[in-house]
Amino acid sequence: MSTLLRAVLFTLLALSVPSAWADPPAEAAAASTAASAPAAATAAAVAPTPPAPSSSQPSVILNAQINSGDTAWMLTSTALVLMMTVPGLALFYGGMVRKKNVLATLMQSFAITCLVTILWYVIGYSLAFTPGTPYIGGLSRLFMNGVIYVKDIAAVAATKDTPAVQAVIGKVSVSHLGVTIPETVYAMFQLTFAIITPALICGAFAERMKFSAMLWFMGAWSIIVYAPVAHWMWEPGGWGATAGVLDFAGGTVVHINAGVAALACALALGKRVGYNKEPMAPHNLVLTVIGASLLWVGWFGFNAGSAGAADGRAGMAMAVTQIATAAAALAWMGTEWLVKGRPSVLGIASGAVAGLVAITPASGFVMPTPALVIGVAAGVICFLAATSLKKALGYDDSLDAFGVHCIGGIVGALLTGVFASTALDGGQAGSVITQLQGVMATLAYSFVASYIILKVIDFTIGLRVNEEQEREGLDVSLHGEHVE
Amino acid sequence: MKLITAIIKPFKLEDVRKAIGEVGVQGVTVTEARGFGRQRGHTEIYRGAEYNVEFVPKTKVEIAVPDSLAEQVIEAISKAARDGKVGDGKIFVLDLEQVVRIRTGERDASAI
Numbered sequence: 001m002s003t004l005l006r007a008v009l010f011t012l013l014a015l016s017v018p019s020a021w022a023d024p025p026a027e028a029a030a031a032s033t034a035a036s037a038p039a040a041a042t043a044a045a046v047a048p049t050p051p052a053p054s055s056s057q058p059s060v061i062l063n064a065q066i067n068s069g070d071t072a073w074m075l076t077s078t079a080l081v082l083m084m085t086v087p088g089l090a091l092f093y094g095g096m097v098r099k100k101n102v103l104a105t106l107m108q109s110f111a112i113t114c115l116v117t118i119l120w121y122v123i124g125y126s127l128a129f130t131p132g133t134p135y136i137g138g139l140s141r142l143f144m145n146g147v148i149y150v151k152d153i154a155a156v157a158a159t160k161d162t163p164a165v166q167a168v169i170g171k172v173s174v175s176h177l178g179v180t181i182p183e184t185v186y187a188m189f190q191l192t193f194a195i196i197t198p199a200l201i202c203g204a205f206a207e208r209m210k211f212s213a214m215l216w217f218m219g220a221w222s223i224i225v226y227a228p229v230a231h232w233m234w235e236p237g238g239w240g241a242t243a244g245v246l247d248f249a250g251g252t253v254v255h256i257n258a259g260v261a262a263l264a265c266a267l268a269l270g271k272r273v274g275y276n277k278e279p280m281a282p283h284n285l286v287l288t289v290i291g292a293s294l295l296w297v298g299w300f301g302f303n304a305g306s307a308g309a310a311d312g313r314a315g316m317a318m319a320v321t322q323i324a325t326a327a328a329a330l331a332w333m334g335t336e337w338l339v340k341g342r343p344s345v346l347g348i349a350s351g352a353v354a355g356l357v358a359i360t361p362a363s364g365f366v367m368p369t370p371a372l373v374i375g376v377a378a379g380v381i382c383f384l385a386a387t388s389l390k391k392a393l394g395y396d397d398s399l400d401a402f403g404v405h406c407i408g409g410i411v412g413a414l415l416t417g418v419f420a421s422t423a424l425d426g427g428q429a430g431s432v433i434t435q436l437q438g439v440m441a442t443l444a445y446s447f448v449a450s451y452i453i454l455k456v457i458d459f460t461i462g463l464r465v466n467e468e469q470e471r472e473g474l475d476v477s478l479h480g481e482h483v484e
Numbered sequence: 485m486k487l488i489t490a491i492i493k494p495f496k497l498e499d500v501r502k503a504i505g506e507v508g509v510q511g512v513t514v515t516e517a518r519g520f521g522r523q524r525g526h527t528e529i530y531r532g533a534e535y536n537v538e539f540v541p542k543t544k545v546e547i548a549v550p551d552s553l554a555e556q557v558i559e560a561i562s563k564a565a566r567d568g569k570v571g572d573g574k575i576f577v578l579d580l581e582q583v584v585r586i587r588t589g590e591r592d593a594s595a596i
């Protein structure tokens with residue numbers, strides 16, 4: 001290595017502690033340790049430059065360039081979104097099923113968390129978030145290969161009067177989609193989305209799906225459906241992103257995707273034994289409300305975290321999320337009060353979730369007042385979808401995964417096209433037509449692919465438990481456990 | 485001996501317990517029950533799905549008494565459990581063939 005380069009590296013080391021993105025001025029070299037004497041002696045007037053991260057694929061930069069504020073927030077967001085699945089969604093669904101199935105329902109969320117984590121690390125992350133083609137990523141990050149956080153030792157050669165010194169340089173890889181945070185954080189943050197999406201589908205087949213079949217389905221779905229759709233909409237080279245489909249935090253990638261897959265499940269598995277004849281009321285809405293609350297709080301990580309930074313955009317995303325959610329909860333509650341005569345606890349909790357779903361694609365693109373409109377629309381429309389639509393079409397989407405997540409996601413995606421504001425920093429122009437393209441493509445692909453995967457599993461090991469197991473309850477028949 | 489089974493409104497349990505204690509009853513078994521007679525249940529709605537819940541929560545009180553005490557106990561329960569509204573409950577009186585105290589093996593009169 002040239003002496004000049006070593007001087008450059010040494011200067012960087014001396015100044016790496018206080019700040020990121022520092023272009024260290026040449027004169028600061030004099031203030032560092034004695035060992036920098038060679039640097040001072042040979043440093044030219046050239047200001048050293050940290051490597052620029054790539055905007056099209058993951059790359060390696062220096063630790064010094066990582067933004068600690070962004071990283072702290074993204075670490076927190078990751079935890080918040082993980083909490084949304086365990087125990088948020090687990091409890092939300094768990095409280096709504098009959099007591100004999102509560103453990104099995106919790107188990108689904110928990111097991112999916114574990115399974116998808118491994119698959120994401122092995123191949124999911126690579127397929128979703130490396131360039132590849134417009135339809136699917138490449139295999140460069142298989143087993144998270146290349147995701148690094150390392151020490152590099154560079155030898156600084158001795159000059160005539162001073163001893164040789166070793167410079168320690170910290171290097172870290174970053175995703176092109178989050179250049180101020182370590183790639184590990186980005187990958188884990190995205191993992192939590194990859195986890196909750198399949199977990200949402202469980203609402204459709206509650207109380208009747210075989211655990212083994214569910215594991216196979218979710219594993220295959222995560223790779224065949226989730227990763228490609230995420231790639232389309234969030235990878236810059238993905239066809240959706242290129243076409244201008246706006247999906248800030250996953251209205252399409254997560255909710256429409258999971259929601260329509262849920263419909264495929266409801267149709268493929270059929271109705272529960274005794275559906276519409278026997279009582280199937282929620283056994284403990286306390287669990288459901290706790291779950292909904294954890295979902296709400298965690299959603300700040302989901303939406304505001306999708307800003308990828310601790311900045312004003314995250315702040316605006318948080319604000320619009322809160323407003324839309326509250327509006328939707330009140331709208332559902334109000335509609336139910338008018339139509340059915342009483343406001344219900346399940347209703348207000350469901351309304352809040354519907355609002356969270358609908359604001360998800362819009363959260364980085366809209367201002368507060370449109371967020372209110374989105375919330376109200378979601379509250380009313382999802383109420384009708386979960387009550388009248390389901391009754392009219394006759395499918396058993398047990399916990400309204402389609403009615404709330406797919407329909408709510410579509411409402412949000414289309415209204416994002418209406419309300420997207422270019423006045424916002426990072427905002428883009430919205431087009432309802434473009435949004436519709438994204439919606440239709442996801443509906444078609446997710447439904448067909450999910451249905452095929454289901455049929456293959458049905459043909460091999462079968463999807464449903466038998467009637468006796470269903471009557472006895474999945475807790476006892478699948479897991480040998482029960483709650484008193 | 486008689487086995488007196490009373491189905492009462494749950495909030496009346498404390499009053500009934502005091503009342504039978506005053507006439508000399510020393511033991512009782514209490515169970516949670518659901519039921520209806522002429523009392524209407526209620527309707528619950530979960531996301532638009534309506535459930536007619538006909539059963540109303542009740543408390544079942546069972547007491548074993550010697551024949552001589554039966555009428556007093558019936559009176560006591562009736563007075564204490566009466567609310568004056570539909571759903572107050574019923575008392576069933578059954579003939580009790582044998583009673584055994586498990587700890588000592590005593591039977592019948594000395595076991596109540």
